[in-house]
Amino acid sequence: MLDVPIALHIPDGFLSGGVALACGLLAIATVAYALRIANVELDEARVPLLGVLAAFIFAAQMLNFPIAGGTSGHFLGATLAAVLLGPWLASLVMAVVIAVQAFAFADGGISALGANVLNMGVLGALLAGLLIVAAVKVLPHTRVAFLGVVGVVSWLAVMMGASATSVELALSDAIPLATSLPAMLGVHTLIGFGEAVITVAAVSAVLVSRPDLVALAPEELRRPAAPSLGRSIGQEA
Amino acid sequence: MRRIPTGMFVAIALALAIGLATAVSPFASPSPDGLEKVAEQKAFLDEGKLHSLQEESPIPDYAFPGIENERLATGMAGFVGTLGVFAIGWGLAWLVRRRPEAGGPRGAPA
Numbered sequence: 001m002l003d004v005p006i007a008l009h010i011p012d013g014f015l016s017g018g019v020a021l022a023c024g025l026l027a028i029a030t031v032a033y034a035l036r037i038a039n040v041e042l043d044e045a046r047v048p049l050l051g052v053l054a055a056f057i058f059a060a061q062m063l064n065f066p067i068a069g070g071t072s073g074h075f076l077g078a079t080l081a082a083v084l085l086g087p088w089l090a091s092l093v094m095a096v097v098i099a100v101q102a103f104a105f106a107d108g109g110i111s112a113l114g115a116n117v118l119n120m121g122v123l124g125a126l127l128a129g130l131l132i133v134a135a136v137k138v139l140p141h142t143r144v145a146f147l148g149v150v151g152v153v154s155w156l157a158v159m160m161g162a163s164a165t166s167v168e169l170a171l172s173d174a175i176p177l178a179t180s181l182p183a184m185l186g187v188h189t190l191i192g193f194g195e196a197v198i199t200v201a202a203v204s205a206v207l208v209s210r211p212d213l214v215a216l217a218p219e220e221l222r223r224p225a226a227p228s229l230g231r232s233i234g235q236e237a
Numbered sequence: 238m239r240r241i242p243t244g245m246f247v248a249i250a251l252a253l254a255i256g257l258a259t260a261v262s263p264f265a266s267p268s269p270d271g272l273e274k275v276a277e278q279k280a281f282l283d284e285g286k287l288h289s290l291q292e293e294s295p296i297p298d299y300a301f302p303g304i305e306n307e308r309l310a311t312g313m314a315g316f317v318g319t320l321g322v323f324a325i326g327w328g329l330a331w332l333v334r335r336r337p338e339a340g341g342p343r344g345a346p347a
Contacts, residue, residue, distance in 0.1 A: 011285035038333040051327030058322040059258035064266040071274040072266035110288035187271040
């Protein structure tokens with residue numbers, strides 16, 4: 001295992017050149033769009049939040065927790081990021097984390113970087129964004145309903161990432177979809193529960209301390225607080 | 238509960254992240270993760286390899302170089318990595334943030 005340090009993500013060599021390239025282009029397009037969104041939406045007050053969220057996700061991803069059968073799982077964070085920042089800024093945060101992991105920690109390939117960003121960041125963040133916004137429209141605007149949705153969606157985001165990985169492996173002729181999909185979904189069913197627990201706990205903590213920072217929460221849950229987000233670090237210090 | 242200021246929020250969250258990465262990660266499960274397990278079972282794990290760029294990785298496989306004790310090496314990697322990601326995330330966000338309107342009251346760069 002130590003010759004091939006595959007700590008967490010898709011290493012180089014699993015995906016064919018074509019699949020890696022296609023995923024890379026999609027990831028680049030998304031990140032480019034996310035950068036433009038940041039230019040419009042990212043006010044100065046939230047700049048430190050992106051940094052600290054990336055740091056938290058990096059740290060939490062190091063904490064592999066044991067699941068059944070000698071396997072471990074780890075936190076992804078795409079849903080947490082999307083809930084706090086919206087899907088596009090979340091994609092950016094995930095791309096930062098995954099790129100640092102690849103370049104500084106040899107975790108996840110360089111050719112496979114696009115696929116990892118896509119699977120663990122972009123797809124999860126966009127799925128979470130879509131589903132949570134839709135759910136908030138139809139469900140009662142209570143804390144319990146919101147956290148319930150966050151939990152379910154974080155599980156789905158993990159399953160989505162696992163499915164995307166299986167499809168990419170199949171397209172690369174590494175392993176047929178009929179073999180990889182059940183295996184990947186099987187292990188990630190449990191990993192997704194871990195994801196849901198951590199995401200719900202983190203979002204609850206932010207709802208208690210700074211509800212205004214939970215971008216996707218219904219207005220009623222974000223409100224109970226006095227100073228506006230515009231009064232940021234500098235002014236408050 | 239009263240809202241806490243952004244600066245304090247960031248400081249608490251960063252302290253939590255550093256604490257987890259430094260003190261808890263050395264005790265994380267060493268078992269293969271979901272993908273690695275499937276790759277092992279389905280016999281394509283050996284296809285995995287390092288990119289040439291990664292042979293010079295500063296902290297390969299979350300083990301800080303030059304520290305013999307595995308747990309210390311992992312904790313140190315977590316500490317340095319978390320601070321590094323924080324700085325890079327903040328820096329990138331700063332670069333791409335929305336600029337105040339040119340000539341507006343808040344137009345001065347920091």
